[in-house]
Amino acid sequence: MLTALEIRDILLIDRLDLAFQPGLNVLTGETGAGKSILLDALGLALGWKGRADLVRAGATQGEVTAVFDLVPDHPARTVLADAGIEAGDELILRRVTSLDGRRTAWANDRRVSAEVLRNLGATLVELQGQQDDGGLMNPRGHRALLDAFGAIETASLRTLWRDRARAAADLAAAEAAQSRARADEDWLRAAVAELDKLDPQPGEEAELDARRRAMQAVERIRADVSRAHAAVTESGAERQVADALRWLEGAADRAEGRLDAAIAALTRALVELGEAGSEIEMALRAMDVSPGELEAVEERLFAIRGLAKKHRVQPDDLGRFAIEKRLELEALDSGGTGIAALRRAVDAAEAAYSAEARRVSQARATAAKALDAAMAGELAPLKLDRARFETRMESAEPGPEGADAVTFTVATNPGAPAGPLNRIASGGELSRFLLALKVCLTRASNGLTLIFDEIDRGVGGATADAVGRRLQRLAEGGQILVVTHAPQVAARGAHHWRVEKRVEGEATLSRVVPLSDDQRVEELARMLAGDTVTTAAREAARALLQA
Incomplete structure (x- = not known):
C-alpha cells in the first residue's frame, strides 16, 4: 500500500508531501489543475514509461520518493531478495531525474537499475486505463487471471509437463546414443x-x-x-x-x-x-x-x-x-528393448499430461462462462449495457500451464466484432470495462495499489454513482487512488484531496490539499454547480456524502 508520496521540482510542483490511506482515495480539481502530474511523478518513482521533461522550470533536477507498506507475502519481497536487498515492512523508492534526462533510482537506500525498479513497480501499483500495458490489458496474463477467478489448480499440470519433458529427453538421449553407436x-x-x-x-x-x-x-x-x-x-x-x-x-x-x-x-x-x-x-x-x-x-x-x-x-x-x-x-x-520401454514411458507421460490438460481446459471453459456472466451483470450499471464481454479460448502449443490461449475480448456495439481489450476505445469507456473486470476478478488484496484515472469520463448520474460504488467495494481491504470529475464518485471516497493550481509571483504551481468534511461538501458542491456554489448544491453534496 502507498503510504507517502514526496515530490520535489516536478513539472508544476515545487514541493509536495502526501500521506495516503487504505481504502478509496479520491483526487479532484478543475481541468488543468495538475492531477495528471501526480501520476507522472508516481510513475517516475515506479519506473514507468513517461514523459522525459519532468524537471520544473528553473530547477536543476527533480526528485520523487514513494513509500509503501509491505504485507508479509508481498511479491515485492521476492524482487528485493533477487536484487540482494533486505526487505522490511516498509519499502522506500526514490528516483532523481536531471535536466539532461539522466535518472538514478534507489530502493531502501540501495541504488537499483531501471529494470529492478520496473519489476518492483509492477508488484506495487497497477494503473487501470490506456497506460496499463502490464495488467488487465495484457493478453499474456489473461490465462492466469482466469485461473485465479475459477480457482483452477495447475500445479499437477506443471508436474506432468516436467515428467513429459523428462521422458522425452531420456528417449532422445537413448536414441542419439544408439545412433552414434550404430555409426561406430x-x-x-x-x-x-x-x-x-x-x-x-x-x-x-x-x-x-x-x-x-x-x-x-x-x-x-x-x-x-x-x-x-x-x-x-x-x-x-x-x-x-x-x-x-x-x-x-x-x-x-x-x-x-x-x-x-x-x-x-x-x-x-x-x-x-x-x-x-x-x-x-x-x-x-x-x-x-x-x-x-x-x-x-x-x-x-x-x-x-x-x-x-x-x-x-x-x-x-x-x-x-x-x-x-x-x-x-x-x-x-539390446537397444530396441530399452528404447521401446522409453517410448512407452513417453506415451504414458503424454497421456497423463493430455488428460490433465483436458481437465484444466474444461475447468477454464466453465470459469470463462462464469466470468462472462459476472461481467454482463457489471456492465449494465456502468452504462455499457450494449457492450458484450467474452472470454475467448483457443488451442495453443502445449506448455506447463496447459494448451489454452485465453484472451479477454469486448464488442462495444451490437453486431460489432469482438476484439481484444487493448484494442477497444480508450478513455472512460475502457476504464469502466477494466473496473468491471477488476471487480469480477478480485479475490483478495495482496498489497497492490490500484489507480483509476478519470474512470467516469463521459458518464454521470446513476452511472457515475455505480462507478463510485464499485470502486468503494473494490477498495475494501485494499487501496485505490482515483482521479475523478464526478461528484458521485468523489463522494464514495474514504479520503479526499483537491488538486489546485496557483500563481505565486511569476511561477504557476500545483498544490494538493487534503479536505476536511466541510471542505469536501464545498468541493462536491463546486463539482455539481460549477463556479457559483449555491445552497442547493451544498445540500446535494451532503446528500451524496450520506448516501
Missing part, C-alpha cells in the same frame, strides 16, 4: 574385443610399473650380492677360517693355552660368517626372477599404456573406459 559399430566391437582381451584393472599400471622398477633394480645388484655370497661361504672366508681353526686346534695341545683365545675368536667368527652367508643366500633367493618375468611385466605395462594412449584416456581410467564401451555395446545389442 565396427570400431566399437573391435575396441571392446581388444579391451576384453587385455582386461586392464584399476591401479594395474602403477603396480606393473613398480614391479618393473624393482626387477630392474634386482638385475643391477644381484651380481654383487652373488660375489659377496661366494666371498663369505665355503668357497671364501668361511673355508679359510675353518682351515685356520683346524690348524690351531691341532697345535693347541703343545701351545700350553696360548692359542685358546684365538681358537674361541675364530669359532665365533665362523658362526657369524655362517649367519651372514645364510642371510645373503635368502636375499639371493628373493631376488630370483624367472628369465621371462621381467619381459612379461614390461610387455603388459606397455600394452596398457599404448591402449590408453590410443583411446586418449589415462592408464588408470582404462578399466572404467572398458566398462563404458561394454555398456554401449550392450545397449546397441
Whole structure:
C-alpha cells in the first residue's frame, strides 16, 4: 500500500508531501489543475514509461520518493531478495531525474537499475486505463487471471509437463546414443574385443610399473650380492677360517693355552660368517626372477599404456573406459528393448499430461462462462449495457500451464466484432470495462495499489454513482487512488484531496490539499454547480456524502 508520496521540482510542483490511506482515495480539481502530474511523478518513482521533461522550470533536477507498506507475502519481497536487498515492512523508492534526462533510482537506500525498479513497480501499483500495458490489458496474463477467478489448480499440470519433458529427453538421449553407436559399430566391437582381451584393472599400471622398477633394480645388484655370497661361504672366508681353526686346534695341545683365545675368536667368527652367508643366500633367493618375468611385466605395462594412449584416456581410467564401451555395446545389442520401454514411458507421460490438460481446459471453459456472466451483470450499471464481454479460448502449443490461449475480448456495439481489450476505445469507456473486470476478478488484496484515472469520463448520474460504488467495494481491504470529475464518485471516497493550481509571483504551481468534511461538501458542491456554489448544491453534496 502507498503510504507517502514526496515530490520535489516536478513539472508544476515545487514541493509536495502526501500521506495516503487504505481504502478509496479520491483526487479532484478543475481541468488543468495538475492531477495528471501526480501520476507522472508516481510513475517516475515506479519506473514507468513517461514523459522525459519532468524537471520544473528553473530547477536543476527533480526528485520523487514513494513509500509503501509491505504485507508479509508481498511479491515485492521476492524482487528485493533477487536484487540482494533486505526487505522490511516498509519499502522506500526514490528516483532523481536531471535536466539532461539522466535518472538514478534507489530502493531502501540501495541504488537499483531501471529494470529492478520496473519489476518492483509492477508488484506495487497497477494503473487501470490506456497506460496499463502490464495488467488487465495484457493478453499474456489473461490465462492466469482466469485461473485465479475459477480457482483452477495447475500445479499437477506443471508436474506432468516436467515428467513429459523428462521422458522425452531420456528417449532422445537413448536414441542419439544408439545412433552414434550404430555409426561406430565396427570400431566399437573391435575396441571392446581388444579391451576384453587385455582386461586392464584399476591401479594395474602403477603396480606393473613398480614391479618393473624393482626387477630392474634386482638385475643391477644381484651380481654383487652373488660375489659377496661366494666371498663369505665355503668357497671364501668361511673355508679359510675353518682351515685356520683346524690348524690351531691341532697345535693347541703343545701351545700350553696360548692359542685358546684365538681358537674361541675364530669359532665365533665362523658362526657369524655362517649367519651372514645364510642371510645373503635368502636375499639371493628373493631376488630370483624367472628369465621371462621381467619381459612379461614390461610387455603388459606397455600394452596398457599404448591402449590408453590410443583411446586418449589415462592408464588408470582404462578399466572404467572398458566398462563404458561394454555398456554401449550392450545397449546397441539390446537397444530396441530399452528404447521401446522409453517410448512407452513417453506415451504414458503424454497421456497423463493430455488428460490433465483436458481437465484444466474444461475447468477454464466453465470459469470463462462464469466470468462472462459476472461481467454482463457489471456492465449494465456502468452504462455499457450494449457492450458484450467474452472470454475467448483457443488451442495453443502445449506448455506447463496447459494448451489454452485465453484472451479477454469486448464488442462495444451490437453486431460489432469482438476484439481484444487493448484494442477497444480508450478513455472512460475502457476504464469502466477494466473496473468491471477488476471487480469480477478480485479475490483478495495482496498489497497492490490500484489507480483509476478519470474512470467516469463521459458518464454521470446513476452511472457515475455505480462507478463510485464499485470502486468503494473494490477498495475494501485494499487501496485505490482515483482521479475523478464526478461528484458521485468523489463522494464514495474514504479520503479526499483537491488538486489546485496557483500563481505565486511569476511561477504557476500545483498544490494538493487534503479536505476536511466541510471542505469536501464545498468541493462536491463546486463539482455539481460549477463556479457559483449555491445552497442547493451544498445540500446535494451532503446528500451524496450520506448516501
